[in-house]
Structure formats: structure tokens, C-alpha cells
Amino acid sequence: MGRWEPNARGRLAKAALELYVERGYEQTTVAEIAKRAGLTERTFFRHFADKREVLFSGSDELREHLADAVAGAPDSMAPIDAVAAAFEKVGVLFEEGRERSLQRQSVIAANAELRERELIKLAWWSATLADTLRRRGVADPAASLAAEAGVAAFKVAFERWISGPAEPDLSQIVRESFDELKAVTAGR
Amino acid sequence: MGRWEPNARGRLAKAALELYVERGYEQTTVAEIAKRAGLTERTFFRHFADKREVLFSGSDELREHLADAVAGAPDSMAPIDAVAAAFEKVGVLFEEGRERSLQRQSVIAANAELRERELIKLAWWSATLADTLRRRGVADPAASLAAEAGVAAFKVAFERWISGPAEPDLSQIVRESFDELKAVTAGR
Numbered sequence: 001m002g003r004w005e006p007n008a009r010g011r012l013a014k015a016a017l018e019l020y021v022e023r024g025y026e027q028t029t030v031a032e033i034a035k036r037a038g039l040t041e042r043t044f045f046r047h048f049a050d051k052r053e054v055l056f057s058g059s060d061e062l063r064e065h066l067a068d069a070v071a072g073a074p075d076s077m078a079p080i081d082a083v084a085a086a087f088e089k090v091g092v093l094f095e096e097g098r099e100r101s102l103q104r105q106s107v108i109a110a111n112a113e114l115r116e117r118e119l120i121k122l123a124w125w126s127a128t129l130a131d132t133l134r135r136r137g138v139a140d141p142a143a144s145l146a147a148e149a150g151v152a153a154f155k156v157a158f159e160r161w162i163s164g165p166a167e168p169d170l171s172q173i174v175r176e177s178f179d180e181l182k183a184v185t186a187g188r
Numbered sequence: 189m190g191r192w193e194p195n196a197r198g199r200l201a202k203a204a205l206e207l208y209v210e211r212g213y214e215q216t217t218v219a220e221i222a223k224r225a226g227l228t229e230r231t232f233f234r235h236f237a238d239k240r241e242v243l244f245s246g247s248d249e250l251r252e253h254l255a256d257a258v259a260g261a262p263d264s265m266a267p268i269d270a271v272a273a274a275f276e277k278v279g280v281l282f283e284e285g286r287e288r289s290l291q292r293q294s295v296i297a298a299n300a301e302l303r304e305r306e307l308i309k310l311a312w313w314s315a316t317l318a319d320t321l322r323r324r325g326v327a328d329p330a331a332s333l334a335a336e337a338g339v340a341a342f343k344v345a346f347e348r349w350i351s352g353p354a355e356p357d358l359s360q361i362v363r364e365s366f367d368e369l370k371a372v373t374a375g376r
Contacts, residue, residue, distance in 0.1 A: 078375035119307040141365060144344045145372045152336030156329045177329060184333045185373040187266035 009047045011037040016054040017100060020107040025051075025114065055104055055114065059121045063128050065090050070132040079138045083129055083150035084178040087157075091170035094161075098170075102162040126151045149185070153177045197235045199225040204242040205288060208295040213239070213302065240305065243292055247309045251316050253278050258320040267326045271317055271338035272366040275345075279358035282349075286358075290350045314339045337373070341365045 005011075015036035019028040030051055034041045048054050069086035077085070094101055108114040129147035130140075138146070157177035161170045193199075203224035207216040218239055222229045236242050257274035265273070282289055296302040317335035318328075326334070345365035349358045 080373050081375055116304045116308060119311055120304060123307055141344045141348060141368050142372050144347075145340060145365070145369050148340030148344065149337045149369060149373055152333065152340055156332045156336065159332075160329060177333070180329050181333050181337060182373050182375075184330050185268050185337055185370050187269055187370075 005039055005043055008037070008039055008043050012039060012044055012047055013054050013057075016051065017103050017107070020055075021103050025107050025111050052114070052117065055108065056117060056121060059125075062090055062093070063125050065093070066125060067128050067132045070129060071135070073136075075136075079133050079136075079142060079146040080150065080178070080182075082133070082136070083146050084153070084175070086129070087150060087154045087174050087178075088171045090154075091157075091174045094158075094170050098162065098166060101158075105159075105162055122151050122155060149181060150178075153181045193227055193231055196225070196227055196231050200227060200232055200235055201242050201245075204239060205291050205295070208243075209291050213295050213299050240302070243296065243302065244305060244309060247313075250278055250281070251313050253281070254313060255316050255320045258317060259323070261324075263324075267321050267324075267330060267334035268338065268366070268370075270321070270324070271334050272341070272363070274317070275338060275342045275362050275366075276359045278342075279345075279362045282346075282358050286350065286354060289346075293347075293350055310339050310343060337369060338366075341369045 012033060016028070016033045019032055019036060028051065030041055030044050033051065033054075034044045037044075048057060066086045069089045070082045073082035073085060108118050126144075126147045129150060130143045133143035133146055134140070154174060154177070157170065157174045160177070161173045164173075200221060204216070204221045207220055207224060211220075216239065218229055218232050221239065221242075222232045225232075236245060254274045257277045258270045261270035261273055296306050314332075314335045317338060318331045321331035321334055322328070342362060342365070345358065345362040348365070349361045352361075
């Protein structure tokens with residue numbers, strides 16, 4: 001490891017997102033990102049495998065938070081409610097960064113490869129949630145369905161959050177989205 | 189257009205799937221597919237853009253069937269029930285080809301690029317269903333949630349169908365999967 005740079009990772013991520021929005025994802029090089037952040041390319045590659053990873057590096061951490069939250073839910077909690085509570089908890093982690101989330105989403109929406117990567121991320125979250133539910137003793141297909149439906153409710157909530165007014169906060173919209181999911185699947 | 193070949197498309201699709209299973213998707217060339225089918229490469233490219241399209245060419249047609257079924261559902265039908273009925277109807281189209289579906293799925297599971305393409309297909313179905321529901325006057329987020337949850341229920345049903353015994357048929361498993369979705373989201 002080279003010289004320690006204060007918050008190098010955060011500075012690189014911020015610079016990258018700015019450049020992706022200004023010039024487009026495809027047109028931005030790692031050299032430009034490093035320069036904007038006042039760091040070297042070498043430092044960039046100590047933190048990220050490539051320029052795509054800047055947009056997705058947080059998703060594994062979120063996936064672990066989701067799994068931990070579901071694993072730690074009270075035994076008496078229904079699977080869908082454990083999943084809902086996990087997404088509400090994760091929602092809090094986004095709340096300082098609504099503007100950043102909106103920028104990230106606009107970059108992803110503009111690029112087919114990134115849209116695919118985003119779908120893979122969600123599929124991976126769903127698989128992890130289903131696994132975690134199975135370990136709680138939830139049988140299939142209930143485990144898979146609760147996980148898939150839960151990811152769908154979060155996805156819809158997230159899109160509403162970043163495209164709507166700054167209030168209400170994401171956790172509240174997640175809660176509403178799960179309520180709406182329950183109403184919709186009840187045939188209302 | 190060249191010489192008419194009886195059922196060239198079906199023969200090419202069958203030959204391609206056989207080869208993908210025998211040798212692996214990546215190792216199979218269009219020349220080999222055409223040869224196995226007793227046709228020319230030129231004929232292959234009259235029917236398919238590339239060897240990947242052989243695996244996904246039916247999905248747009250299915251998407252249209254789904255949209256038509258939802259658009260034609262009785263006005264009184266709840267959104268989720270219109271989506272369920274559409275997937276039951278589409279399920280019938282698969283029933284002659286369970287073995288083929290199983291082979292196709294095993295080829296897709298073995299290749300990251302194909303798995304991504306499959307996720308895109310499902311996202312595309314979901315977007316189409318949500319649009320169709322909106323045109324029936326269903327507001328968001330209910331339209332998006334019914335579509336996403338419906339695709340999830342179908343996905344789970346399809347996996348159960350191809351990995352389980354030949355009976356019961358896909359339509360019945362789809363029906364059960366939607367019932368299970370309703371139970372799961374009701375917190376049971």
C-alpha cells in the first residue's frame with residue numbers, strides 16, 4: 001500500500017459520479033477521475049477494480065446489511081415483514097445521499113451495460129434474502145417469493161423516492177410500498 | 189429471401205439447443221448449428237441475428253401474449269388477478285416443451301452473459317405489464333408492484349416446474365405460486 005490519502009475512496013467516488021453526470025459514463029476515464037479527486041490512478045485502482053465498480057461497490061455491503069437484518073428479526077415475524085423491516089433499515093443508509101442516489105440512477109439509466117449490472121445486483125439481493133429466510137426455516141416457494149416480492153417493493157419505493165419530492169424519507173416510502181404490495185396482492 | 193426450407197427456424201432452434209447442451213454455449217458456432225440442422229449459415233442468419241437470439245427469440249412473442257391477456261381481462265378483475273391469469277395463459281404455451289425449457293434453462297444458468305439477458309427479459313416483461321395495467325387505469329405504484337410481483341411469482345413457478353416432476357402442468361403451478369404469493373405478502 002502506498003501513502004495514505006484522507007478519504008481517498010469517498011473523494012474518488014464523488015469525482016467519478018460528477019464526471020459521469022457531466023460527460024457521460026462512457027466518455028469518462030479513470031485518469032480523469034483521479035485528477036478531479038486530486039489523486040493518482042494508482043490510488044484509484046487500490047480502491048476500485050474499474051470505473052463501473054465505483055457505482056456498485058456499496059451494493060455488497062447493503063446486501064450484507066439486508067441479510068443481517070433478516071437473520072436478526074424476531075422469530076415470530078412473518079417472512080415478508082422481516083424483509084420489509086430489513087429494507088426500511090437499509091433505507092436509512094441512503095437518506096443522507098438522495099442527490100447522489102438520483103445522480104447514480106441517471107447515469108445507470110443512460111447505459112445498457114449499467115442497467116444490466118443493476119438488475120444483477122437486485123437478483124443477487126433477492127437470492128441472498130431467500131437464502132437467509134431458508135436458514136430461518138422458511139420453506140420454498142415462500143422464501144423465494146417473499147425475497148422477490150420484497151426486492152420489487154424496494155425497487156418501486158426507491159424509484160419513487162429519487163423521482164419525488166425530498167420528503168418523505170426513503171424508510172417511510174419503503175413502508176408504504178410494502179403496504180401497497182400487500183393491498184395489491186390481496187386483489188385490492 | 190432464398191429457397192424456402194420447411195420449418196427451418198424450428199430445426200435451427202432445436203439443433204442449437206442440442207449443441208449448447210452437448211458442447212456448451214460458448215463453444216458452439218453458427219456453422220455447427222446450421223450443419224446439424226442440415227441448413228446453411230445464410231439460412232441461420234435469415235432467422236436469427238446471432239446464436240444468443242436462438243434462446244430469446246420467443247420472449248418478445250410471450251411478452252405480447254402477456255400484454256394482450258392483461259389488456260383483455262374483464263374490467264372488474266383486480267390487477268394482480270389479471271396478471272396471474274395472463275401468466276396462466278402463457279404457461280399453456282410452454283407445456284409441450286418442458287424438456288426444451290429445462291435444457292434452455294441449464295444453458296442459461298451456465299453462462300453469465302445469458303443469465304444477464306434472462307434478467308433483462310424479465311425486466312422487460314415487467315415494464316410491459318406495468319404499462320398495460322396503467323392503460324387499464326391502474327395507478328402507480330400499484331401497477332408497478334402488481335407487474336413486478338407477478339413476474340416474481342411466474343419466475344418461481346417456472347423454476348419449480350422445470351426442476352420438479354413432469355406433473356402438475358405449468359399453469360397449475362403458476363396458479364399455486366400466485367396463491368402462495370398472496371399468502372406470503374399477507375404475512376402468513
